[in-house]
Amino acid sequence: xxxxxxxxxxxxxxxxxxxxxxxxxxxxxxxxxxxxxxxxxxxxxxxxxxxxxxxxxxxxxxxxxxxxxxxxxxxxxxxxxxxxxxxxxxxxxxxxxxxxxxxxxxxxxxxxxxxxxxxxxxxxxxxxxxxxxxxxxxxxxxxxxxxxxxxxxxxxxxxxxxxxxxxxxxxxxxxxxxxxxxxxxxxxxxxxxxxxxxxxxxxxxxxxxxxxxxxxxxxxxxxxxxxxxxxxxxxxxxxxxxxxxxxxxxxxxxxxxxxxxxxxxxxxxxxxxxxxxxxxxxxxxxxxxxxxxxxxxxxxxxxxxxxxxxxxxxxxxxxxxxxxxxxxxxxxxxxxxxxxxxxxxxxxxxxxxxxxxxxxxxxxxxxxxxxxxxxxxxxxxxxxxxxxxxxxxxxxxxxxxxxxxxxxxxxxxxxxxxxxxxxxxxxxxxxxxxxxxxxxxxxxxxxxxxxxxxxxxxxxxxxxxxxxxxxxxxxxxxxxxxxxxxxxxxxxxxxxxxxxxxxxxxxxxxxxxxxxxxxxxxxxxxxxxxxxxxxxxxxxxxxxxxxxxxxxxxxxxxxxxx
Numbered sequence: 001x002x003x004x005x006x007x008x009x010x011x012x013x014x015x016x017x018x019x020x021x022x023x024x025x026x027x028x029x030x031x032x033x034x035x036x037x038x039x040x041x042x043x044x045x046x047x048x049x050x051x052x053x054x055x056x057x058x059x060x061x062x063x064x065x066x067x068x069x070x071x072x073x074x075x076x077x078x079x080x081x082x083x084x085x086x087x088x089x090x091x092x093x094x095x096x097x098x099x100x101x102x103x104x105x106x107x108x109x110x111x112x113x114x115x116x117x118x119x120x121x122x123x124x125x126x127x128x129x130x131x132x133x134x135x136x137x138x139x140x141x142x143x144x145x146x147x148x149x150x151x152x153x154x155x156x157x158x159x160x161x162x163x164x165x166x167x168x169x170x171x172x173x174x175x176x177x178x179x180x181x182x183x184x185x186x187x188x189x190x191x192x193x194x195x196x197x198x199x200x201x202x203x204x205x206x207x208x209x210x211x212x213x214x215x216x217x218x219x220x221x222x223x224x225x226x227x228x229x230x231x232x233x234x235x236x237x238x239x240x241x242x243x244x245x246x247x248x249x250x251x252x253x254x255x256x257x258x259x260x261x262x263x264x265x266x267x268x269x270x271x272x273x274x275x276x277x278x279x280x281x282x283x284x285x286x287x288x289x290x291x292x293x294x295x296x297x298x299x300x301x302x303x304x305x306x307x308x309x310x311x312x313x314x315x316x317x318x319x320x321x322x323x324x325x326x327x328x329x330x331x332x333x334x335x336x337x338x339x340x341x342x343x344x345x346x347x348x349x350x351x352x353x354x355x356x357x358x359x360x361x362x363x364x365x366x367x368x369x370x371x372x373x374x375x376x377x378x379x380x381x382x383x384x385x386x387x388x389x390x391x392x393x394x395x396x397x398x399x400x401x402x403x404x405x406x407x408x409x410x411x412x413x414x415x416x417x418x419x420x421x422x423x424x425x426x427x428x429x430x431x432x433x434x435x436x437x438x439x440x441x442x443x444x445x446x447x448x449x450x451x452x453x454x455x456x457x458x459x460x461x462x463x464x465x466x467x468x469x470x471x472x473x474x475x476x477x478x479x480x481x482x483x484x485x486x487x488x489x490x491x492x493x494x495x496x497x498x499x500x501x502x503x504x505x506x507x508x509x510x511x512x513x514x515x516x517x518x519x520x521x522x523x524x525x526x527x528x529x530x531x532x533x534x535x536x537x538x539x540x541x542x543x544x545x546x547x548x549x550x551x552x553x554x555x556x557x558x559x560x561x562x
Contacts, residue, residue, distance in 0.1 A: 017080050017081050017082050018036075018037045018082050018084045019034055019035060019036055019037065019042060019077070019081065019082065019083050019084065020034075020035045020037070020083070020084060020085050020086070020087050020467050020470055020471065021033075021034055021035075021070060021073060021074070021083050021085070021086050021087070021248070021251070022034075022035055022086075022087045022088075022089075022463035022464070022466045022467045022470075023066060023070075023086065023087065023088050023089070023090070023174065023177060023256075023463065023466065024089050024090060024174075024259070024262065024460075024462035024463045024466065025062050025066075025088070025089070025090030025091060025173035025174050025176075025177060026090065026091065026173075026259070026281065026282065026462075027091060027110075027281070027282040027283070027328070028048065028049065028282055028331070029046050029047060029048045029049060029065070030046075030047045030049070030062060030065035030066055030069060031044070031045070031046050031047075031069075031459070031460065031462065031463055032044060032045045032046075032047070032066070032069040032070060032072075032073050032463070033073075033460050033463035033464070033467070034073040034074065034076070034077075034083075035463075035464075035467045037084075037471065037476050039467070041457075041460070042073075042076060042077075043072070043073045043074075043075075043076045044073065044460065044463075045068075045069035045070075045072045045073050046069070046459075047065035047066075047068050047069040048065075049061045049062070049065055050064065050065075057107035057108050057109075057110070058104075058107065058108070059096055059104065059108050059173070059176045062090075062173055062176060062177060063176070063177065063180050066177055066180075067239070067244070070244050070248075071242070071243070071244050074243060074244060074247045074248075075243075077247060083247050083248055083251045084251060084252065084474065085230075085251055085252040085253070085254055085470050085474060086178075086181060086234065086248065086251055086252070086253050086254070087254055087256060087463070087466035087467050087469065087470035088174035088175075088177055088178055088253075088254065088255075088256025088257075088466055089174050089256055089257050089258065089259055089261070089262030089263075089462045089463070089465060089466040090172055090173035090174030090175075090177070090256075090258070090259055090262075090462075091110070091111055091172060091173040091174075091258075091259060092111060092171070092172050092190065092191040092194045092195075092258035092259060092260065093111035093146065093147075093148065093171065093172075093191070093194045093195055093258075094108055094109065094110050094111055094170075094171060094172060094173055095108060095109040095148055095151045095152065095155070095169070095171065096108045096169065096170040096171070096176055097155065097162060097163070097166040097168075097169055098166065098167065098168045098169070098170070099165045099166065099167055100167045100168075102168075102179065102183070105159075105162040105163070105165045105166045106155065106159045106162035109151050109154075109155070111146070111283075111324075112146075112283070112324050112325070112371040112372075113146075113151070113371075114145045114146060114371065114372045114380030114381075115145070115151070115154055116145045116147075116150035116151045116153065116154040117144065117145035117150075117380050117381070117558075119145070119150035119151070119153040119154050119157070120144040120145045120147065120150040122150075122153065123135060123149055123150055123153065123214075124144075126214075135196070137200065138199075138200060138207060139196050139197060139198060139199065139200055139207050140193050140196070140198045140199070140200045140203070140307070141193055141194055141195075141196060141198075141306045141307070141308065142196045143194075143196055143374050143378055144378055144380060145372075145380040146324075146372070146374060146378075146380060147195060147196030147197075148171060148195040148196055148197050149195075149196055149197055149209075149214065149217070152169075152214075152217055153214070166220060167220065168185050168220055168222065169220045169221055169222065170185060170187070170222060171187050171191055171192070171195055171222070172187065172188070172191040172256075172258050174256045174257070174258070175187060175188075175191070175222070175255075175256070178231055178253050178254075178255065178256060180238060181234050181235065181238050181239075181248075181253045182231055182232035182233060182234060182235050182238070182253045183232070183235050183238075184231045184232050184253075185222040185223070186222050186223055186224075186225045186231055186255050187221070187222045187223070187224050187225070188224070188225065188226070188227040188255050188256060188257045188258060188261065188311055189203070189204050189224055189226065189227065189261075189309035189310065189311060189312075189314075190227065190257050190258040190260055190261030190308050190309055190310065190311045190318065191257070191258035191261075192204065192206075192224045192309065193306075193307075193308040193309040194258065194260070194306070194308060197217075197221065198224075198309075203309050203314075204224045204309060204314075205224070206218055206221050206224070225255045226255065226311070226312050226473075227254070227255050227256055227257035227261060227311035227312045227469050227473075228254060228255070228311070228312040228469050228470065228472050228473030229254065229255050229473060230252045230253070230254055230473060230474075231252075231253045231254060231255050232252075232253055233250055233251065233252055233253065234248045234249060234250065234251045234253060236249065252474070254469070254470045254473055256466060256469070256470075257311035257312075257465070257466065257469055258311075259281075259462055260279075260285060260287065260308060260318065260320060260322075261308075261310070261311035261318065261465070261469075262311070262461075262462045262463075262465035262466045262469065263279050263431060263432075263461050263462050263465055264277070264287055264288075264289060264311075264318050264465065265311065265464075265465035265468050265469055265480050266431070266460075266461040266462055266463070266464035266465025266466075266468065267279070267429055267431050267455060267461055267465070268429065268481060269287065269288050269289055269429075270289060270310075270311075270313075270465070270468070270480035270481065271289060271316075271479070271480055271481060272289050272290055272291050272316055273288070273289070275288055275289075275429070276288045276419060276423075276424055276428055276429075277428060277429040277430070277431060277455075278410060278428055278429070278430045278431070278444075279430075279431050279432050279461075280326050280327050280406075280410075280430065280431075280432040280433070280434035280435070280440075281326065281327055281432040281433060281434075282325070282326065282327050282328040282331070283322065283323065283324055283325060283326055283327075283328065284322065284323050284326030284327065284406075284409075284410070284432065285320045285321060285322035285323070285413065286320065286321050286322075286410065286413040286414055286417060286419070287318055287319065287320035287321075288318070288319055289310060289316050289317070289318055289319075290316065290317055290318075290319050291315060291316060291317075292314075292315055292316060292317050302416060302417070302418060303375075303376055303377060303378075303416065304321050304374070304375030304376035304377060304378070304413075304416040305319065305320070305321050305375070305416055305417055306319075306320050306321065306322065306375070307319055307320075308320055311469055312469055312472065312473070312480075313480075319417065320417075321375040321376065321413040321414075321416040321417050322374060322375050322413070323368070323373060323374070323375060323409050323410070323413060324369075324370075324371045324372055324373055324374055325368055325369065325370040325371050325384075326368070326406055326409070326410075326432075326434075327406070327432065327433055327434050328370060328371075329366075329368045329370060329384065329402050329405070329406050330347075330350065330402065330403070330406075330434075332370060332384075333345065333350060333398075333399065333402050334346075334347075334350070337395060337398070337399070347436070347437065350399050350403075351437060351438070351439050353395055353396045353399040353400075354396065354399040354400040354403050354439050355400075355439050356396040357394065357396040357397045357399070357400035357401075358400075358535075359400075359404075359443075359446065359532040359535050359536060360404075360535035360536065360538075360539050361397045361398075361400045361401035361404055362392070362393070362394075362397045363388045363390070364386060364387070364388045364389065364390075364393055364397045364398065364400075364401040365386070365387040365388055365401060365404075365405065365408075365539060365542060365543055365546070366384070366385075366386050366387075366398075366401040366402045366404065366405030367382075367383075367384055367385050367386075367387065367405060367543070367546060367547075367550075368384055368402070368405045368406045368409050369382040369383055369384050370383070370384045373547075375412075375413055375416055376412050376413065376415070376416035377547055379547065379551060379554065380558075381551075381554040381555050381557070381558040382547060382550075382551070382554050383554060383557070385550075386398065386401065387542075387546065400439075403437075403439060403440055403443055404443055404447070404536075404539070405543070406440075407440070407443045407444045407447045407448075408447060408539070408540050408543040408544075410444060410447075410448070411447050411448060411540055412543075412544060414448065415544075421448070421449055421450060424448075424450050425450060426450075426451070427450050427451030427452060427453050427504065428448070428450060428451075428452060428453065429453050429455055430444065430452050430453065430454050430455065430458070431454075431455045431458045431461040432458060432459075432461070433458075433459055435454035435455065435458040436458075436459075438505075441454055441505040442505050444505070445505040445506060445507050446507050446508055446532050446533065446536055447536045447540065448507075449507050449533065450507065451504050451505065451506050451507070452504070452505040453504055454503075454505075468480055468481075507533065508532050508533055
């Protein structure tokens with residue numbers, strides 16, 4: 001067990017020259033952070049992927065981004081400085097297949113791909129026939145077509161030669177970087193628990209599938225290893241010539257954690273308690289850590305609630321409800337609605353446009369299901385749409401509706417978890433790229449009707465979590481909340497812009513007030529807070545009913561699409 005009793009702080013005698021290179025392999029970019037063992041950030045880099053697609057199907061793009069970013073991060077190191085370890089986190093639930101020489105046998109299938117719906121139905125019927133149980137009772141966190149097993153079956157049907165050549169399988173983007181660095185295949189407990197391959201009754205164990213169609217799957221799966229475990233050292237020759245190879249030579253490569261595990265620790269929720277947080281990245285979730293004994297009672301009869309393995313503490317579970325596309329809807333908006341010059345809308349432009357509309361978007365609703373949904377319902381056929389478009393609907397209304405639609409989705413996740421307003425009356429911590437948007441944060445606060453606390457340096461929450469997990473594994477820290485700079489609050493009175501605390505967003509602040517603070521001249525609604533709350537409550541009541549109304553239509557449209 002990684003988490004230990006006692007106060008926070010360093011777990012071993014500190015070496016002032018030691019650093020960790022932290023890597024977060026995201027959907028649209030790879031982030032790197034060079035962290036001193038004290039927790040201080042030394043350098044960082046964000047590398048966008050060299051692709052126009054929403055989610056890459058070539059894992060080498062991740063590796064190229066890692067090499068570019070790592071070169072930048074280590075430039076600041078001087079003589080005597082040491083990179084002791086590489087800490088990893090990233091997308092979970094990807095399917096990557098490799099031959100005996102570590103070469104991909106086919107394009108990767110990303111976590112948000114729902115092509116395997118028919119295969120999921122077949123597997124569900126197999127489960128009932130062979131074991132007399134539904135798949136959700138056999139394996140943990142079954143997500144139908146989004147689960148790994150249906151995707152494997154799809155590959156076996158459509159890419160037969162690729163499967164025949166496949167010797168090893170990886171299930172996370174971070175695990176791919178680890179393999180490239182040290183040649184070892186692994187899977188962390190958090191990632192394993194998202195795949196629908198893990199045995200429900202025995203955590204951290206792959207389920208043994210007896211059907212002849214599935215029998216050859218287990219032999220290709222990687223070992224499930226604790227996220228804070230040292231996997232190996234960086235292999236000589238893995239990085240080629242140059243300073244990067246010299247700096248990382250001999251550095252320990254840790255197993256690392258899927259993004260939900262890394263973000264949970266980085267957000268300060270890696271230990272059991274009532275600390276609920278919200279993550280808004282390309283995808284998103286609401287989560288908190290609970291003691292394993294509470295797992296069944298807290299998840300019983302709650303559709304869309306997932307109990308995931310903790311990355312490094314076997315006594316804990318991460319209780320979560322997740323949406324497939326969160327901030328990805330904003331990226332879609334940027335690409336779809338061009339600015340006056342014909343280019344992508346900037347985030348600032350979206351802010352101004354959204355703020356110029358009224359709360360409730362003048363009767364327009366947006367359903368943020370671009371890639372289907374998995375909580376509070378599971379439907380790979382669901383798709384995004386606007387409801388209520390009229391002749392007077394403006395671009396401002398549409399921009400605001402997209403932001404509100406994502407926030408309504410988060411409200412549905414909070415409801416799915418059974419979290420009442422009273423339970424989070426002090427507010428919720430929010431992490432991820434969306435914390436930079438005042439309109440987004442204010443809208444979320446208005447809809448949840450609680451204060452929203454954007455986290456300091458939120459864009460690096462995943463790499464921060466990876467650093468803490470690795471520091472525990474290296475015996476640098478005794479707890480998953482070390483008493484150092486990882487969770488430092490910023491002083492409002494400080495003149496250091498980088499180290500100032502984000503504002504706390506309280507419910508029912510008008511758009512006009514926000515725009516004044518943003519120094520914008522765009523006209524805005526002056527609705528009172530109580531009216532905003534009423535508008536959002538009515539709109540959410542409609543939003544929460546729409547999937548049931550549209551589910552049959554989504555299914556029919558999927559047949560046309562295919």
